[in-house]
Amino acid sequence: MPWRKSWTDPSTTTLEEVERRAYQVWISEIMLQQTRVATVIDYWNRWMERWPTIQDLAAAEQDEVLSAWRGLGYYSRATRIHDAAKIVCKDSSMKGLLPTDVGELVAKVPGVGRYTAGAISAIVFGRAAPMVDGNVLRVLSRQLGVFGDVKADKAIIELLWAAADSLVKAIAGDDPEDEDDIDHNTTTEKEEEKEAAPSNRPGRWGQALMELGSTICTPKPNCAVCPITSSCRAYDEGIRSASKRGFISKPTVSSNTTLDIEDACILCKPFEEYAEEDDDNEQGTKTEEGPKQQKPKSRTQTTLRSFAFTQVTSKRKITPGPEPPPSPALSSAALEAVVNYARKFPLKTVKKAVREEETLVCAIRRSDGRYLIHKRPEKGLLAGLWELPSYIVKDPQGGSAKTRKRDAEKFVQGLISESVKARKRKTVVKHVDELGSVPWLFSHLKLTMHVHLFEFVDEGEDSDEDRLKEDGRTRSRWSDVEALDAESMGTGMRKCWALVKEAD
Ligand code: SF4
Incomplete structure (x- = not known):
């Protein structure tokens, strides 16, 4: 790095x-x-x-x-x-x-x-x-x-x-x-x-x-090579859990296990001790050594007071000691049970369903070979990036190619008339084709972009003043292919642009 x-x-x-x-x-x-x-x-x-x-x-x-x-x-x-x-x-x-x-x-x-x-x-x-x-x-x-x-x-x-x-x-x-x-x-x-x-x-x-955290204590931890097993409470509890289930004949680590109700942690959520571990067994294999058939048991985590490493009472000076002892030699089945226990931590959250959205990306090619592009608002998704004019489909699930074409035509007509009406010029807009669809995934949004190509015949050419139109929120301009290649665009939009270039 x-x-x-x-x-x-x-x-x-x-x-x-x-x-x-x-x-x-x-x-x-x-x-x-x-x-x-x-x-x-x-x-x-x-x-x-x-x-x-x-x-x-x-x-x-x-x-x-x-x-x-x-x-x-x-x-x-x-x-x-x-x-x-x-x-x-x-x-x-x-x-x-x-x-x-x-x-x-x-x-x-x-x-x-x-x-x-x-x-x-x-x-x-x-x-x-x-x-x-x-x-x-x-x-x-x-x-x-x-x-x-x-x-x-x-x-x-x-x-x-x-x-x-x-x-x-x-x-x-x-x-x-x-x-x-x-x-x-x-x-x-x-x-x-x-x-x-x-x-x-x-x-x-x-x-x-x-x-x-990124190399050893990953979502599925590699406890066998971890240098800090001796202070790890999940590992310690995993050993005890594996021992109770018969994966280890003699516990190799022992902690204080005499608990009373005051030791129940008020922050931790209860969890099922065994059921999930077995579900997590990715290979789905059961070894000769276990596990013992036990009913899932729900329990609440206890406070740190009940964990051994907080109970060091000797007045020793803290200086670097010898290398920590290697992890206790565990059979592969025991180690797997320990890892499956440790990987329960932290609590898994249920992911929110990702919103789905469809847009009509409209590439409007003018007779001089330039394309209309818009700048996105300065805040929000893909803020400040350039894009081909895009329209969010109102009823994404119920759309067909025919309705998409109709909606795209309406959208483009609206854009063009907005820009040329005032100058009273004669223009022709023709839908060429739907070139394909580009799926794109954001963390919170699953987007499908349907790319449409239009030809636009304009009697007059825009003057320099016309090229940049400010409406307070978005900016638009006509850009040639080379300039458009160099524009700052999101990666998904760039894929849409690649489809247009291929058809150009
Ligand atoms: S769970 Fe504990 S022992 Fe296992 S890798 Fe993570 S920190 Fe190390």
Whole structure:
């Protein structure tokens, strides 16, 4: 990952270098939201070649920025980065340098939430700030055995952020190189509140957690190679569950199991202990060792008090110890039972049904070979991108090719008369064909775009003034094929344009 570099202490380096490093990390973090690392690498490299500094980005045209973002999706991210770059450069207190503090980053830089702010603060400035993405939420919900919705349940999300905050603060102040290492069992509150000196530890820690979540503690975790099984509550409970079901003859890990009603967690949801594990057995195989036939049992998670790792009472100084012991040798069936237990965490949410929509994408070719294009509104889906004029079908399910043609003709007639009536010119519009349909999936929307080609004969040619029409919300212009190829368009619309070019 080209944006990962060794940490340099901002107090010993030049302002330009810190500014550039903050800019690089910021762009990478925004690009990585909703997009895979492998895809982002090329985009990030091209971006940095084109706009190596935040000042270069601030000076760019919006269309150029949208065009460079093409293919990454969620275009509002590009618009926000661009707006934010301009603000950061113009602001008299920032002058091009992103703030070091999470609160200030969130308040002053549009599009920066607490995750991105934490990443910039920790990775660039070495501050003890948590960075919690979806992967980290999953890792922490397993490590702490919190069974809840990490996407929508605010109390659960806040709990995990608080845990991440405590962890990064402990890590930042727990430097093995430091002779005055703190004894965490004897520190006073005041000492604990003292902010640790900036170092590479918070950034490395945050990135390590995210890496663990994306490579090992994935939705189906690979607990066999995990370096932190010894502190993982889901793993520990999985061992006990597997043991109860006969996959393990002798429990290899034991925790305090004497619970009373006060130990019931008020945040976690109840879950069925066995039924889902068996459903999750992807191979559908049952081994000789088990499982024992047991009825599904619903239970509520207990508080952390009941988990062994909170019960360390010895006054030992926390220093790096030997490598953690390897995971207990488990048979493949036992390991599978443990993994199936751990993968229940966090609680799976029922996905909302995706809305379906159909549009008629109308390519209107003028006799001089130019096409009419529209700019989308500055807010909302595909904000600020260019597109062929599009009409949302009112009754998507009941449409036939005939009704689509009729609706497209009506729509195009309306557009053309709006634009030429005032000038009293004679025009002819002819529907050529429906060229095909392009399906496109957004996170919340399943779109089908039916592409129609029209020919438009206009007696007169538009003057320069006519070429750009502003109606307050959308802008339109006639564009030749070459110019249209270079326009900033969404990837789905570009596929529609490819169909039109093929027919041209
Ligand atoms: S032991 Fe398994 S569930 Fe726990 S953190 Fe490691 S991979 Fe995730």
